Amino acid sequence: MPLRGSKLRAASRKSWTHRRGAASRRVGHDSSGTTFALSSHLKAAFGAAWNRGVGEKSISSATIPNPLPANTVIWPATFQSASGGGGVATKIKATAGAIGYVDSATRLANSLQAAVLQNKSLAYTAISTTTISNAFVGATDQDTNARRIKLVVTDPTSATAYPIVTASYLLFYDKYANASIATGIKGFINWALGVPPVPAPADVTTNPNSIAIARGYAPLPDTIKNQARTLVNTYVDTTFNPAP
Numbered sequence: 001m002p003l004r005g006s007k008l009r010a011a012s013r014k015s016w017t018h019r020r021g022a023a024s025r026r027v028g029h030d031s032s033g034t035t036f037a038l039s040s041h042l043k044a045a046f047g048a049a050w051n052r053g054v055g056e057k058s059i060s061s062a063t064i065p066n067p068l069p070a071n072t073v074i075w076p077a078t079f080q081s082a083s084g085g086g087g088v089a090t091k092i093k094a095t096a097g098a099i100g101y102v103d104s105a106t107r108l109a110n111s112l113q114a115a116v117l118q119n120k121s122l123a124y125t126a127i128s129t130t131t132i133s134n135a136f137v138g139a140t141d142q143d144t145n146a147r148r149i150k151l152v153v154t155d156p157t158s159a160t161a162y163p164i165v166t167a168s169y170l171l172f173y174d175k176y177a178n179a180s181i182a183t184g185i186k187g188f189i190n191w192a193l194g195v196p197p198v199p200a201p202a203d204v205t206t207n208p209n210s211i212a213i214a215r216g217y218a219p220l221p222d223t224i225k226n227q228a229r230t231l232v233n234t235y236v237d238t239t240f241n242p243a244p
Contacts, residue, residue: 035073036054036055036056036166052068053073055073056071058081059075061077089106092112093112117162117164119156120155129217132165133219135158135161137221139151139152146235149228151166151224172232172236179238193220193228195226
């Protein structure tokens with residue numbers, strides 16, 4: 001699936017734990033891609049020591065079940081939860097000493113502080129457009145289906161990378177009965193993922209990279225932008241399974 005807009009999402013200011021220690025409190029939420037990104041990073045960074053599961057779903061329990069439920073993270077029973085990023089942000093702000101995880105756009109919208117985390121190179125990095133982008137340097141599509149793009153960066157190696165990031169996605173149909181919808185989708189993707197972006201970067205009102213950055217995201221690598229545009233222009237059409 002083509003990636004959403006021109007953004008990479010920092011799956012956040014997360015962490016109740018970082019590579020060398022644990023914080024005292026975390027506020028988590030129930031089910032989301034952000035939970036999947038965080039738990040995937042913890043598993044990649046800590047290996048067998050992270051035994052609470054990987055997935056989009058969240059439950060709290062005093063014990064860790066064996067076997068672990070599929071696609072589920074088991075948080076300690078003392079952890080608090082809220083529904084959706086906005087709910088998590090609200091609970092973080094209302095709970096003294098709370099540490100939680102939300103996506104970068106939600107963090108900015110709620111004026112939450114962001115954790116400085118230690119990455120795989122043992123360097124401490126603050127969240128920024130640059131450190132998010134650095135995490136995706138060299139990232140390639142890992143999906144063998146020509147109609148999809150999948151970026152997996154669970155524990156980036158760059159010394160200047162923020163360690164917990166993920167991509168955002170849009171899903172489109174192959175076939176649209178209304179040709180104007182297919183044309184509109186292609187036009188949007190060709191604008192949002194333009195290389196170089198059009199119009200000029202100085203125009204922060206309509207430049208896709210500037211819009212993404214202002215909302216807490218980072219532009220995709222040019223190679224992925226080009227691949228996503230090609231995918232959409234090839235497969236989003238008014239006929240099913242159009243020939244490449």
